[in-house]
Amino acid sequence: MGRSPCCEKAHTNKGAWTKDEDQRLINYIRAHGEGNWRSLPKSAGLLRCGKSCRLRWINYLRPDLKRGNFSEEEDEIIIKLHSLLGNRWSLIAGRLPGRTDNEIKNYWNTHIKRKLISSGVDPQTHRPLNSAAAAAITQLDFRNSAPPPAPPVAPPSKDNSSSAHDTNCNSTTTEESQAAPQQQREDSGGDVDLELSIGLPSQAKYMKSASFNSSSSAESKSIHKFLWPASEEVVAPPSSSMCVCRTLGFQKGQFGNCQSCNGLYRYL
DNA sequence: AAGCAGTACAACCGCGCACTG
DNA sequence: ACAGTGCGCGGTTGTACTGCT
Structure with a gap:
């Protein structure tokens, strides 16, 4: 009994995110908020797995992130x-x-x-x-x-x-x-x-x-x-x-x- | 300048849990 | 009670960068 894949792997990009992808994700989340990660890529026009979008947002794009060296x-x-x-x-x-x-x-x-x-x-x-x-x-x-x-x-x-x-x-x-x-x-x-x-x-x-x-x-x-x-x-x-x-x-x-x-x- | 090894970090993967119908 | 789905977590991998020879 396998687990359904989180996305159609054949039609998703992998690897580093481009600036355009970042901007699409940011724009979408600004407009609609976080959540619904599975459907987000399609709605935002991204060829990415929902999980990947979530990770990108949480770890890199979120506005409240403190970048830079650890004190x-x-x-x-x-x-x-x-x-x-x-x-x-x-x-x-x-x-x-x-x-x-x-x-x-x-x-x-x-x-x-x-x-x-x-x-x-x-x-x-x-x-x-x-x-x-x-x-x-x-x-x-x-x-x-x-x-x-x-x-x-x-x-x-x-x-x-x-x-x-x-x-x-x-x-x-x-x-x-x-x-x-x-x-x-x-x-x-x-x-x-x-x-x-x-x-x-x-x-x-x-x-x-x-x-x-x-x-x-x-x-x-x-x-x-x-x-x-x-x-x-x-x-x-x-x-x-x-x-x-x-x-x-x-x-x-x-x-x-x-x-x-x-x-x-x-x-x- | 080229090659290599080590380092840093973004991103991916698989699993488990919560939620919902 | 059960199965399906979505989300979050921790481990791992891939790759860009850096320093050394």
Whole structure:
């Protein structure tokens, strides 16, 4: 049972976008807004896949994009968030206005990874490189008992990356999720200290993932912790129900006060 | 100047989830 | 409950650019 292709590949352009194509896309979105990506190319007179249009707009043409080099501060935020979230680029991008997930992902792979390695830090575990092997062995020892205190970083395989990470987050308490940053602070001489506290973003997609089967109160509390701005205290919502911040009318990715739990939440 | 290797980043691809009928 | 569709995400690839020999 195959998936229907997102577009007629035989009649679509591929590769670099021309200025004319960019202009058509910009004009169309200005007039009609974002969305309906599948039908957009035809309506806009573009011989492109809808997905390609969406990507071009989000990663390159959007007017609110901040082009140019990443600042030192942005570097630190990315490193910090990656240590907490792993390869959740879209979530990391949500904390960096004007930056896209693709941009951050590329920047990570080409700059930060190398920077961390050269300073003796494993970019996946955010631990000192020479102790990474020991950490792996330690994790193996946990396999027969409780879930290992794995670093909050997605493993390379996509199939189990999100599930492993989600499982970790779901049962993760604040102190657990801060273990890696704490380690990093010690390892990097304490130059990165954004005081970020974090838990699992309460996205329905994560709640519904195959790995999410938690029902304990502690875990259901932890899944209500959201990405927190620096220096904000993590406060779990008072009830185990879904936080209502999805209904408060925030723009996607924005932060705001949740009237239900009186906390600062990010609308996802 | 030419060739090569390394780097940067735009774009593509496949998959999973949400939504809808 | 189920299948089809659209969208978003993360991983990967392709290619232009840059620096070195």
